[in-house]
Amino acid sequence: MFLFDTITDTNFNFPGQQSVYKGKVREVYGLENDVLVMIASDRLSAFDVVMPRGIPFKGQILNQIATKMMAATEDIVPNWLIATPDPNVAIGHNCEPFKVEMVIRGYMSGHAAREYKAGKRELCGVSIPEGMKENDKFPTPIITPATKAEMGDHDEDISRENILARGIVSKEDYEVLEKYTRALFERGTQLAAARGLILVDTKYEFGKTANGTIVLIDEIHTPDSSRYFYADGYEERQQKGEAQKQLSKEFVRQWLISNNFQGLEGQTVPEMTDEYILSVSERYIELYEQITGEEFEKADTNNILDRIEQNIEGWLTR
Template sequence: MDAIKSTKLEFENATGVYHGKVRDVYFFGKKIAIVATDRISAFDVVLNRAIPYKGQVLNQIAEKFLKMTADIVPNWLESTPHSNVHIGKNCEAFAVEMVIRGYLAGHAWREYKAGKRILCGVALPEGLKENDKLPEPIITPTTKAMEGHDEDISREEILAQGVVSEEDYVQLEKYTKALFNKGTEFARERGLILVDTKYEFGKVEDKIYLIDEVHTPDSSRYFYAEGYQERQDKDEPQKQLSKEFVRQWLIENGFQGKDGQEQPIMSDEFVNSVSDRYIELYENITGEKFEKSSYVNQEDEIFKAINTQLG
């Protein structure tokens, strides 16, 4: 099956390369080129199979929302020379991810179900059930691990440990809330609910920039608004657009990224179904038809696109 599992591009003037969970980052001094591969991760583990068109979906959704939110917070993106490539500023990333939740779902629900009533220093009320709307959106940061698992962390711990200065953290909270409000408003117009999402930020000199991706199915969870309340009232699963169904499939097959667990084998049929879900989200969230890029000579085309601008 055609998919971009990884890239090994050799640029004469590149100053470094970093292969993340799903992105390959090439450094050119003050600029970076990020290739959105088709790798997929869950529970902070890169899965063995790549998902066709996933990288293109993420890249194009991120571009749309980075442009849409540029009036809220400046961002790192400068150009998109290829459907899987972004080029922009090389920011020094903050060592935390700003997770914001409007509903009790995913990781937050699993913690709540296990009996926890304080998540990242935020108290949660009794009597909630999975996918309930929270009284108000809450920020539940995580550490940003280069390898291994990200860990929940509270605002108080971040400040006490000096991970982020108080002045910067206050600004990150303001940006996070404003971005979530914008994403929520846009999702509502598309008949969707933005359940939760994460934002990453960095700095160039003393200026904060929004980095990485925004409101994509890898960084966000969406429900269909139509029928949401009816499904809640009947204790039925929500119809959602996110990669949570991949996590659930892994859980059902005995894998949560824990030591000693072996990844289940993803069949071609399952891989194609995941690809279809990513394309479905793209078309629902953007209102545009997804145009599949060709995989013919894909790595050469990516190299040319980056080299033309930064070579």
Template structure:
């Protein structure tokens, strides 16, 4: 199985390209973005040395489905999906924050809580909570949007407003959209036997209006638990069965890597790569209720180039 880890296209009207951790974003005439979901995978803000077959297609197709399924809540950037690994959409000026919303205490929030901290991003947390416990109401814990090579950092609503990263009016809309999108995502997940545990959203301005940008409700931006057995596992203090990228982070931590200086990424064997690919496909099929149709041909780059060029005509 082939994986697309690098792109270097020259599309009609191309003004520039931004190579992110996992996405390559092409600016077309300062009007549209062509976002290619590559098969690169990152964890702890580090791009791992091997690509994961079908990962880009999984992320792109899940995001496209959720963008369509939530456009009644707020406008979003998507115009078309000219290729299974590509979304084209309107160019927005992004807010330099990510809106992270959490329905349950787990992941980095649990690690912080376990260390004794009771306030995250200005949100006060009750004492006596356990790992994977549901919050009385979902909480928003924003982070800054890191520059390349830097880590995202927690930030409070008060700091966002004090630093002028959004106006009070804009932030009120960001909060409203975040909660409404999370509610919709949770409802869709519940129909599929899943719990949407936490996720992140990115927003930007287009013609003075706030738009949802980037991906939404994918395994890279979200964490899902299986509903079945959640209560039993929680009561027994056992780890939850989950569909997210957390299993990649756990594998890295077990092998002594957390993205810290001097640490080496463990060897990514063919078996590990295949198992990660299978987990991504599993999430796609669970969350969409559809069979995944992967293109196993070698010429991924050629296919993308042809499809995007045809779309831009």
């Protein structure tokens, strides 16, 4: 018998509800008065594919890291957040999302390293120097945007020039997105360093409120949206050509790759046993505690959907 309930789907009907959007991980309920209710599910996405089983406490971990990080950056970039009435829930201002994810990379890791290894020396219109090794630091962090995918589709790399040429974002707005992305990455780097970590790369998503303000939305500096290295021993591992000790979702990707799955056509998701599911949950808890410096407190998962519904409705009718 599995020990914990997980959130893999919701079907709420809140007072004043006008819309529902289900992303790869989050479920977003649009209410009247331009209010959004965002529920972080326990779904696990890798290679733009949602895995068949949920991970206990994953949604709580992502939501709590994101809301803490929004509070730690709201002095430099405005964000959408109003309240967090439940461990898995964030409530904020309804925004029109920009249809690009602002990916910023301080080090050549993950997708960038795979592209480099395949012989590419340009990523999203940005030139990458010759002679770099995996996990080397870029001279200056590079912004490599991606188009936002619908559930089940793949995000795609796109250049700044292509974004502007296709009118996906106006030049004026894009310059703000770039400025905010660099400011957030600099702050995130400082926050990570205080925890003995290196913020390797991350992505930010932005939207525009009804009054035209550009704000940060969705998650920020979580292990799903970011990659962290342990600072201690980084240089030594690089010099020896060893793998870096990291905090991110990369361990899930590597497990999938080792089981012949990269989200390609014809590939099947490997079986995720109870033991493996719990091991992933434990890793996410480790990530939370390392990133925040706080002990993780597991929320009650008995009747988890009832708990969420009651806490949201309690906030709405306060």
